[in-house]
Structures are given as structure tokens and as C-alpha cells.
Amino acid sequence: MKVVATAGHVDHGKSTLLRTLTGLEPDRWAEERRRGLTIDLGFAWTELPGGETIAFVDVPGHQRFVRNMLAGIGEVPAVLFVVAADEGWMPQSEEHLQALHALGVARGLLVVTRADLADPEWALLQARRRLSETSLAGIPAVTFSATTGLGESELGVELEALAGSLPDPRPAGDVRLWLDRVFSVRGAGTVVTATLPAGELTVGEELVVGRTGRRVVVRDLRSLGEQVRRARATARVALNLRGVHVDELERGDTLLTPRAWLTTDSIDVRLTNHCSAELARELTTHIGSAAVRTRVRPLGTDTARLSLDRPLPLRIGDRALLRDAGRHHVPCGVTVLDVCPPPLRRRGAAAARARELDGHDEHTAGGALLARHGALRATRLRAMGATAPPDACGTGDWLLDARAREHCAARLAELLGRRRREQPLSEGVPEREALHALGLEDRALLDLVLRSPRAAGITSRDGKLMLGESRAEQHLPEGITALRARLHEHPFRAPTAEELRELELDREQLGAAATAGKLLGVGEGVYLLPEALQLAVRRLAELPSPFTPAQAREALDTTRRVVVPLLERLAKEGYTLRLPDGTHRLRRPR
16 A cells, blocks of 8 residues: 645635545544534545555545644655636645655655646746755656546546555554544544554454553554554554553653664754754754644754654654744754654754764764764664664674774783783673773673774683783792692692691782682681582592591591591582581582
């Protein structure tokens, strides 16, 4: 399905044109039919000769109902622009054109209606001249009369061509429905309508109300008046919702794919054909069917920061327009450049931010965001509407900026080098400390840093980072070397406090050697070789089970001072099990 909006001045024949094309009545309310003008949005559809279904959003043309008009054109890529031959270009023709131009709508068809009431050439030339200065310059034109049938066949051909020129739908995209109608149906409950520009909907699917976060379920789904189980973009849809009362929703609300969208009340934008300094500071932002009061802060000549009165689910590349409702005109269109911009606190911050935004668009935004944040989750970057730059480093859901990775690798090498100089016996830095020092949120990001060429000399072992392989041996005091030699001969004869003093070893040196993996502390002042536990298990396996501490002492050729904490350590590590009678047995072979 392709969706097209109508536009044009009040009572220029938009609804009559659609009735002729579709055989349906787009004016929904009795008041509209009585007064002969469209107050709210209407919908109609037809199947073209080539088999393509085209749906029309019939928008009101009267000046008092411009907000409803903007709700109708916000999510459609093309327009059927209507001008009456007997009246020509009128004020709402101009206002509709300004809105379409601001939104960047470039595809459409100009239809000069009521050609039986006046020569259409004057109105046609007038309309083409006005369109030539906008995004709709050069669109095809047809003269039409619903009374005589003039131009009906030509209109069908041009609509077929228009439908074929529209962009392909994005059925794999995330759902964002801007609600344009909210009402209640007796026996069914809350019903909403919207245009589905991307993604697909299914009965039973869960969605999120963007404004409140409430979870709702699609109870029933209709498209083009028929009940369906699934609707794929692009489509006009009506949803019967479970989990929300009609009073909790309004036009301008959104239904979203859960966890796929970022809501924001502050955005940086690029202006379309307008200088930011000329804008009023209080305007209304129209996007989709939403209309939100907005404070405008100029940044550069064509960039500004918009502060919205309520958060909206926006993405980089979204098109919107700013309108001064009091002056009844559209100042300019905007393109969203950033949905989570940095704060502007210091003098000159706005000008600096404008320079950052120079050249930014949806294609370069991912690189700029990643450079500013250093690291981002890929899902968050996607929720912002950006894609990862080609040089980004990734692991799992994390992305790390290439320059940030090199900077972190250099800082890590500097940190490890300083630690080695200041504490020679300390084998590197705990990973948690390194993450804090580098400002990284997740251990996975540290893996990316370690893959950098600048981190080639850094290794990770037992939760610690160090420069190269262990160099503790060349920094060991002579006393530690002598102690290790003695333990190699008698593994369980731990030196006494007096023997340690003779070796000129203090608590700090012994602790550093244990941290470096050169000694194993099994109790207060009791130090053995790191492999002592495994060696003890092998010797104890030769004893009958269970065995007493005295039997263990004899088997290990040691003293009670050593065997008691050693047996406690073996039990703690799961090698042995202490029985209620004070004996021990091996828990599992090692």
C-alpha cells in the first residue's frame, strides 16, 4: 500500500475528488457533510489498475483546522495538491504548501479541480509558479472535473506513476505510530488510527505508549476497513487496544516497539531555508501528529536547540516543522541532528556546538555520537537513529570509538608503567581499577582496548593487567629467592618469624610476593610455594581416609603451626572435608 495526503484550500474539491477516485466518503462527521468542509482527518482508498493499493489521508483546508492538517501530512511521503479552477491560489493553499516544503515532501500530483466552472489554465499557471519555489517544483499536473469526468483517465495514469515512484516500505523497521484519531467503540473499547510507515503489526503484539510508558496489547487490527492478523508498512491501520482507556490517549501520542526508542525533550536541529536568529523564541513543533510547545535557542546560522514541553520518541534524520500558531504561518522545517545533545553551560558553548554540527547528517551522526561518548551500546545508538561508523570497534552490544580506544590503550600503558615503577613487586593493576581509571563501563570494553596495537605489551592474568609477562622474579628481594629455594627442598617447612627476620623479609615484601604469585599465604605468618595445595593433596591421598591432623603433619613433614591453617585452607578451597569428629578426608581427587 502507498499513502498519499491531500492538501489545498477549503472547499476546493479535495473530498469530492477522493469520492470520485475511491467511491468512499472521506468526510466522517455529519457536521462536515452539512457544512461542506472537512474539519477532521478523513480516509479513503482504492486499487489502481496495476494492482497497487493507494490510501488517501484527506486533510482539512480551513485555516481554523490547520493543526489537524499537519497531523495528516506528518507521516506521508507524497501529496495530492488541489487548487480550484474558479478560485485559484488561496491563503490555505499557501499555508499547506509551506508545511509540505518545510517537511521536504517532494513527490506529488497537482490537480486543478472544478475545471467545468472556469478555464483551468490560469489556476494551473498560478499554482505551478508557486510550487516552482518549493520542494514540489515540477510535479505533474492534471485538470479535473467531477461533474463532466474531464481528466479522470489521465488522473489514474498519473496516480499509478506517483505510486510507483514512492519509496519502498521498511517492513523490518521499528514501529512508531503517531496516533491521529483516538475513540471508543461500544463492545470493543479503545480504538486508534495511524499510518504505519515502517515495521509490521500483529494481533497480540505488545506496544508501549511513548508518553506514559504504559504497555498495551493489540486486540484487533484493521487495514482499509478489513480485519487482518498482520499489517506491514506502508499501511493505514486501526488498532483495538487492550490495557488502556480511551481517556489515557490523545492525538499526538505514539505507540512504539518496546525498548527500541529513545524519548527526548531536547534536540539539536538543522533549519530549512531559514536563519535561526529570525525565529521567535516560543514556537510549536509539529512532527507526526504531535504538536508540542517549544523553546528555541539559536546555535549557528542554520542550527538551533529545541527544548520541547514534553518528551517525544525522536531519531536523527526525523523531519519536523516549527510554526507560529498566532501568526498562522510556518517559519521553517527542521531536520533532527542529535536527540541527546550535550549541555550548553559555558560561555561560547552554543557557537562551539554549532561548529560541531557543521556537516552533520543522519549518515555521519553515528561517528560523531560515538566520538563524543567514547563508548555506546549498539542498541542505544540505533535507538537514536544512527549507525555505527566503519572504524568502530565492537564486542557484543558495545561499540568503542577507534580514537577513544587508542587513547585508552595509551593511558593504560602509562598507568601500568607508573605502577611498576612505584611498586616493583606489584604485578600490575586490578581490572576493576583500570576500568575506573579509563572511564569504561563494562569489562567487554577493556577487551577492545587490549586489542589495540598500543596495548601490545599488556597482558591480563587472574583479573590483573600487567606490562608484558611477569617480571617479578627480577624484582624479588634476595630473601624471597632464598625462601623459595628452601621451600623447594622442604615444601611444608614454613619459616618461623625469627627465620623471616634473618632473611630480612617484612610483611610488605611477603605480601607483594604473594600478590605476584611467588608465595602462598595459608595463615598468619605462614608462607609456602604457590603449588603447595596440590602437592599436599597428593601426599594426603596416600593416607587412610579419614585422617587426623597428626597423621597429616607426619605425612607432610611439618609442624602443627603449619598443618592447622593448611588443612583449613584445603577445606576452604574444596580439596578436603572436615568431619564432626575433627578428622579429615579428601573431597575429590585432584
